[in-house]
Amino acid sequence: MKIKESYQKIRLDEQSQDRILETLLNSQQTKTQKNYKPIVIFITTFLFIIIPLSMKKPLMNAEYESSMSQLYNLSSDITLDEMKKYDFYIQTNHKTFHQDIMNSFLQDVDNKISSSIIIVHLTIEGDPILQDIHYTPEKTTIYRDASRDRFGKSSEIEILEFNHLGVLENNLYAYNENLHLDTVVDENIYHITYIAQK
Amino acid sequence: MMHQNIYHSHEEITEVYHRHIDMVFRICYSYLKNIADSEDAVSSTFMKYIKYEKTFDSLEHEKAWFIVTASNTCKDMLNKWWRHFDSFDENYMSSLEIFEIDTTLEVILQLPARYKTVIYLYYYEGYNSEEIAKILNKSPSTIRNQLARAKKILKRKLGDDSL
Numbered sequence: 626m627k628i629k630e631s632y633q634k635i636r637l638d639e640q641s642q643d644r645i646l647e648t649l650l651n652s653q654q655t656k657t658q659k660n661y662k663p664i665v666i667f668i669t670t671f672l673f674i675i676i677p678l679s680m681k682k683p684l685m686n687a688e689y690e691s692s693m694s695q696l697y698n699l700s701s702d703i704t705l706d707e708m709k710k711y712d713f714y715i716q717t718n719h720k721t722f723h724q725d726i727m728n729s730f731l732q733d734v735d736n737k738i739s740s741s742i743i744i745v746h747l748t749i750e751g752d753p754i755l756q757d758i759h760y761t762p763e764k765t766t767i768y769r770d771a772s773r774d775r776f777g778k779s780s781e782i783e784i785l786e787f788n789h790l791g792v793l794e795n796n797l798y799a800y801n802e803n804l805h806l807d808t809v810v811d812e813n814i815y816h817i818t819y820i821a822q823k
Numbered sequence: 824m825m826h827q828n829i830y831h832s833h834e835e836i837t838e839v840y841h842r843h844i845d846m847v848f849r850i851c852y853s854y855l856k857n858i859a860d861s862e863d864a865v866s867s868t869f870m871k872y873i874k875y876e877k878t879f880d881s882l883e884h885e886k887a888w889f890i891v892t893a894s895n896t897c898k899d900m901l902n903k904w905w906r907h908f909d910s911f912d913e914n915y916m917s918s919l920e921i922f923e924i925d926t927t928l929e930v931i932l933q934l935p936a937r938y939k940t941v942i943y944l945y946y947y948e949g950y951n952s953e954e955i956a957k958i959l960n961k962s963p964s965t966i967r968n969q970l971a972r973a974k975k976i977l978k979r980k981l982g983d984d985s986l
Contacts, residue, residue, distance in 0.1 A: 641862065
């Protein structure tokens with residue numbers, strides 16, 4: 626009971642509650658008004674931002690190759706510091722490296738452009754697990770290499786295939802049918818990684 | 824994106840906000856331990872709702888969505904802090920609070936982040952481990968283990984009477 630009583634003390638005062646609500650409603654209004662921006666602004670944006678961006682090749686995502694994964698050519702003794710020199714998206718317990726590569730990859734996925742990314746996670750023991758994600762609008766192939774995990778069972782690169790790739794609540798998933806909070810426990814949904822920001 | 828679609832009316836947002844603000848704030852505060860950052864997390868959580876285009880099947884579904892979204896928002900903020908700041912003065916931050924932080928609350932706030940939502944849902948919202956598992960999309964055995972470990976910490980620091 627003491628715990629419940631203690632939780633009850635955590636409460637935002639009415640004034641602050643009202644202030645936050647007002648900000649939320651105003652922000653919705655402000656953003657909605659952008660629907661009616663003059664066409665000139667749209668054209669200017671198109672000319673100066675969208676066209677240069679679309680002409681600009683993604684800087685760091687590997688060129689999409691439908692064949693084999695780069696993981697097959699990677700040394701089994703490669704260290705984390707060596708991996709940081711590659712264009713890999715790396716997540717350690719407290720740090721993320723090359724977020725820009727992930728952003729670029731997600732942008733390709735949004736635009737339905739074939740793209741690939743190598744994601745590195747560290748196990749609790751500090752061993753790297755690598756996933757090479759090959760995305761095309763038709764299917765997503767994941768090469769999962771856990772051979773450097775001293776406490777894992779897999780010594781070979783596992784290949785998984787899914788119909789779609791999607792982001793839900795800052796997490797990247799591969800899935801076959803629906804991606805929804807209620808379906809993330811389904812066997813057909815594969816959690817790829819947590820995304821710090823998009 | 825040049826514009827934002829409207830998925831919820833002002834009346835709907837206001838109604839949902841009043842329905843969940845206390846719960847969302849409690850979850851955020853238990854993670855972030857100060858009012859200023861908790862307010863930011865509350866705003867971000869409700870902004871996600873404003874941008875959420877799907878409808879909820881029931882009020883329970885809506886509540887579960889807010890629980891998960893608030894927790895994830897806080898974890899995201901903590902993750903960013905880890906990356907951008909070495910440390911911040913928690914004692915100074917808590918000295919600014921407007922409500923009393925008793926020993927029990929202090930111990931709850933010190934719990935590891937992975938137990939925060941589970942403990943809140945169990946002790947404050949009164950859900951059992953199966954219900955919590957469903958909300959958080961985890962297996963009931965994982966939740967039972969987390970609860971057992973968290974209870975052990977609480978018992979050690981607060982004594983048997985507190986549970």
